Amino acid sequence: MDLYIIVFYLFALITLASAAIVVISKNIVYSAFALLFTFFGVAGLYVLLMADFIAVTQLLIYVGGILVLLLFGVMLTTKVIRVDMRTATVRTFPAVVIVAALAGTLIGIFWSTDWPQSPASDGFERTIPQIGEMLLTSYLLPFEIASVVLLVALIGAAMIARRERKAL
Amino acid sequence: MLETYIPIFVVIAGGIVFGIVMVKLNEWLGPRRPTDEKLSTYESGMEPVRTARERFSVKFYMVAVLFILFDIEVVFLYPWAVAFKELGVAGYITMTVFIVILLIGLFYVWRKGALEWD
Amino acid sequence: MDNVYLVSVVKFVMYVAIVLISVILIGWLERRISAFMQNRTGPNRVGPFGLLQILIDVVKLLLKEDIVPKSANKRIHDLAPIISIAVALSTFAVVPFGNTIEMFGSEVKLMIADVNVGILYMLSITSLGVYGLTLAGWASNNKYSLLGGLRSSAQMISYELSMGLSIIGVLMVSGTLRLDQIVLHQTSYLGGWLPAWNIFLQPVAFITFAVAAFAETNRLPFDLPEAEPELVAGYHTEYTGLKFGLFMLAEYSNVITASAVIVTLFLGGWHLPYAEYLGLSPFGLSILQILTFCVKVALVILFFIVVRWTIPRFRYDQLMNLGWKVMLPVAIANVLVTGLVLLVI
Numbered sequence: 001m002d003l004y005i006i007v008f009y010l011f012a013l014i015t016l017a018s019a020a021i022v023v024i025s026k027n028i029v030y031s032a033f034a035l036l037f038t039f040f041g042v043a044g045l046y047v048l049l050m051a052d053f054i055a056v057t058q059l060l061i062y063v064g065g066i067l068v069l070l071l072f073g074v075m076l077t078t079k080v081i082r083v084d085m086r087t088a089t090v091r092t093f094p095a096v097v098i099v100a101a102l103a104g105t106l107i108g109i110f111w112s113t114d115w116p117q118s119p120a121s122d123g124f125e126r127t128i129p130q131i132g133e134m135l136l137t138s139y140l141l142p143f144e145i146a147s148v149v150l151l152v153a154l155i156g157a158a159m160i161a162r163r164e165r166k167a168l
Numbered sequence: 169m170l171e172t173y174i175p176i177f178v179v180i181a182g183g184i185v186f187g188i189v190m191v192k193l194n195e196w197l198g199p200r201r202p203t204d205e206k207l208s209t210y211e212s213g214m215e216p217v218r219t220a221r222e223r224f225s226v227k228f229y230m231v232a233v234l235f236i237l238f239d240i241e242v243v244f245l246y247p248w249a250v251a252f253k254e255l256g257v258a259g260y261i262t263m264t265v266f267i268v269i270l271l272i273g274l275f276y277v278w279r280k281g282a283l284e285w286d
Numbered sequence: 287m288d289n290v291y292l293v294s295v296v297k298f299v300m301y302v303a304i305v306l307i308s309v310i311l312i313g314w315l316e317r318r319i320s321a322f323m324q325n326r327t328g329p330n331r332v333g334p335f336g337l338l339q340i341l342i343d344v345v346k347l348l349l350k351e352d353i354v355p356k357s358a359n360k361r362i363h364d365l366a367p368i369i370s371i372a373v374a375l376s377t378f379a380v381v382p383f384g385n386t387i388e389m390f391g392s393e394v395k396l397m398i399a400d401v402n403v404g405i406l407y408m409l410s411i412t413s414l415g416v417y418g419l420t421l422a423g424w425a426s427n428n429k430y431s432l433l434g435g436l437r438s439s440a441q442m443i444s445y446e447l448s449m450g451l452s453i454i455g456v457l458m459v460s461g462t463l464r465l466d467q468i469v470l471h472q473t474s475y476l477g478g479w480l481p482a483w484n485i486f487l488q489p490v491a492f493i494t495f496a497v498a499a500f501a502e503t504n505r506l507p508f509d510l511p512e513a514e515p516e517l518v519a520g521y522h523t524e525y526t527g528l529k530f531g532l533f534m535l536a537e538y539s540n541v542i543t544a545s546a547v548i549v550t551l552f553l554g555g556w557h558l559p560y561a562e563y564l565g566l567s568p569f570g571l572s573i574l575q576i577l578t579f580c581v582k583v584a585l586v587i588l589f590f591i592v593v594r595w596t597i598p599r600f601r602y603d604q605l606m607n608l609g610w611k612v613m614l615p616v617a618i619a620n621v622l623v624t625g626l627v628l629l630v631i
Contacts (some may be wrong), residue, residue: 007177029424033362036417047173056406057243064413064446065236068439071420072229075436127402128463129254132247136259144262146244147269150237154273157233158280160226175294175399176379176407182298183375187368187532191352194528198351207356209428210523228440231606235443238614242450245621246406249457252628260625267618274614283610285603 008048015041032067032074039063053128230282241270297398301378309538313340316591323595343531350527355426358524362425367525367532370418374536374543377411380404381546382466383579384556387572396556396576397466404463405453408547409446412502416442418536419504419521426524434520437602438504444609445501445508448494451617455491455624456484456551469555483554490620492552494613499544501609503537506594508605545586546579553582 018037025031039062046055135143248255248263277283314329314337321328329336354360384396401407416439423435457463460471474482485492501508517523522533549555556575566574600608 029359029362033417033421036414040414044177052173052401052403053247053406056403056410059410060243060406060413060450061236061239064410064416065232065239065443068416068420068443069229069232069236071424072232072436072439075424128247129251129461132249132251132259133254135244135247136251136255136262140262143244144266144269147241147266150240151269151273154234154237154270154277157230157237158277158282160230160233172399172401174291175297176376176401178291178294179298179301179376179379179398180372180411182295182302183372184368186302186375187371190371190528190532191364191368194348194350194531195352197349198527199349200351202353206353209355209357209426210430210518228436231440231444234610235447238447239443239450242447242454245451245454246457246463249454249621250461250463252458252625253461257629260629263625264622267622271615271618278611283606285606 004048008045011041011044011048013041014038015045028074029071032070035070036063036067039067051127053131227285234277234282237273238270241267294398301398302375305375305378305539305542306535308542309535310338310340312538312541312587312591313343313534315588316594319588319591320595323592344528347528347531352527352529353524355428355524357427359425359427362421363524364529366418366422366425367529367536368418369421370415370536371532371539373411373415373418374539377408377540377543378546380407380465381543381550382469382555383546384572384576385466385469387569395466396572400464400466402463404465405457405468405547405551406463408543409450409453413443413446415502415536415540418533422525422533423521426521428524430517430519430523431521434517434523438521441504441508441605441609442502444606445498445613448609448613448617449498449502451614451621452488452491452495452498453551454621455488458621458624458628459484459487465550465555469550469557472554473557475559481554481557481559483552483557485552488552488620488624490616491624492548494617494620495551496548497608497613499548500590500593501605503540503544503590505537505541505590507597507600509599541587541590542583545583545590548586549579549582553586555579555582 015038018034018041021034022031022038025034039058043055043058043063046052046058244266245263248259252259314335317339318328318336320326329339332338332342354363379398380401382395382397386395399407419438419442420435423431423433423438426432456468460468462468462471468484472481472483476482476486480486500506522530525533556579558574558578561571561574561578564571564574
């Protein structure tokens with residue numbers, strides 16, 4: 001699968017390069033915008049993993065929703081351009097220790113994991129109805145709890161708006 | 169398999185290439201005679217007042233928050249809708265519970281006035 | 287393997303050519319119809335009946351200076367129209383414009399990409415379209431542009447919900463995400479005579495989807511991102527030359543795609559009722575079906591145009607109210623009622 005490898009590295013490159021811009025860029029709008037390509041690259045990787053529904057979900061929710069929210073958040077901030085994104089370096093030693101520990105753990109997991117070398121499924125055909133069936137049978141409780149979580153978030157959102165009708 | 173997605177990759181890449189070519193072609197063919205007046209921001213003939221990058225209404229932010237929450241709900245509905253016939257009555261009842269919980273949320277947000285726009 | 291690339295490149299190039307020709311036609315049609323409805327003449331000089339007016343306009347735009355305001359962000363200013371056009375051109379990929387056709391001894395499906403997620407691909411790419419407008423508005427550093435961009439993103443995400451929910455009704459009826467399967471599902475007959483088009487099975491979803499499609503394409507009565515009386519030209523106020531032209535091109539190709547999707551989801555796609563009893567050869571039938579599809583799409587586009595010149599623009603609060611307080615509950619109710627009806631039958 002020569003093609004597969006090329007496409008994989010292409011998407012990996014898009015994801016990593018734009019993620020690097022998100023972190024490095026001093027302009028906060030550039031950061032938010034680069035995130036668009038990060039999400040897009042990850043969606044491409046999902047497609048390569050034969051998880052097309054997840055890829056579409058990634059685009060619909062992360063790109064279509066969360067990133068719009070982020071952009072609005074960035075634009076809501078006054079004078080985004082002149083905000084200096086650099087922060088002073090303080091407490092170097094504890095930071096180095098924590099980062100080293102975290103990186104060590106991640107790399108350890110990375111090495112010890114037995115990575116599957118091929119997609120878990122060899123076809124797209126029935127994945128979406130299967131997800132539907134699993135959600136409503138085996139994973140029924142998490143699914144219903146998800147709706148409660150969403151409800152809580154909705155109530156929280158209404159509290160942010162904080163504009164009770166005075167006539168009521 | 170993966171081959172079914174190749175046309176998608178080609179189409180997206182093709183669209184981007186088309187856009188870049190058109191923009192570059194215009195830059196190349198068009199004249200370039202910048203003047204101060206021409207390059208100033210258009211504000212119906214007035215001198216531009218401050219910058220456009222001011223703060224704007226938090227309502228836009230609210231819409232985005234509400235959108236994400238309902239978008240997640242809609243995404244959950246797709247697999248159910250496709251497998252609707254297999255899941256039958258039990259699936260319908262569980263999904264109704266799911267939707268009704270979110271409708272309560274919608275109603276609450278509505279009563280709280282978060283959907284008002286004025 | 288190479289074949290797949292070649293075929294999809296050829297299909298894409300053909301598609302772009304068709305879009306460009308249709309845009310020329312639709313642009314002409316829109317200007318002629320608007321002129322007719324306002325008792326004017328409209329373009330009638332360039333080519334027969336003024337048909338080539340839009341082509342000349344494109345050439346003119348190509349030769350215009352590309353002005354980027356000093357205070358604008360040049361890079362994002364350049365990128366925004368590219369995003370818009372790339373999104374607009376890629377959404378069509380999953381729409382079938384005919385049944386299979388016999389070509390060079392093999393069955394070819396008449397769609398650019400036949401993917402499993404089908405209609406969801408279209409939805410997710412459409413949701414990328416928000417960025418072209420928002421970033422154009424932000425990069426211009428112009429108050430009108432910024433407001434236009436913000437309005438467009440809030441409007442598009444609001445109506446995306448109703449759009450997604452109306453699609454769910456169709457999915458429940460047909461049980462698949464693939465658009466070609468959805469069309470095939472509509473080729474049977476209800477009670478032996480009425481074509482089983484989803485407009486008859488899902489009338490409420492049809493209405494909510496069509497309204498949402500108008501909002502998603504930023505067409506009147508939902509063209510608030512570029513409401514001339516208040517925002518000059520909205521998000522593309524600071525755009526000149528072909529960059530402006532690309533936004534226009536994106537708008538028209540979005541109209542084409544939206545019409546094609548409405549036809550596919552609700553109006554039977556390429557299905558011409560009773561055509562299978564005509565006794566045509568398979569190849570002739572395929573050609574007839576492609577023509578049927580084109581005619582249906584053209585009629586829906588005509589509807590788009592006539593609506594634009596008939597209905598006044600919404601106010602922004604009315605638009606948001608309609609989206610959140612009418613369309614969303616109605617679309618959710620439609621899903622629940624559809625489920626109930628399907629279970630009872």
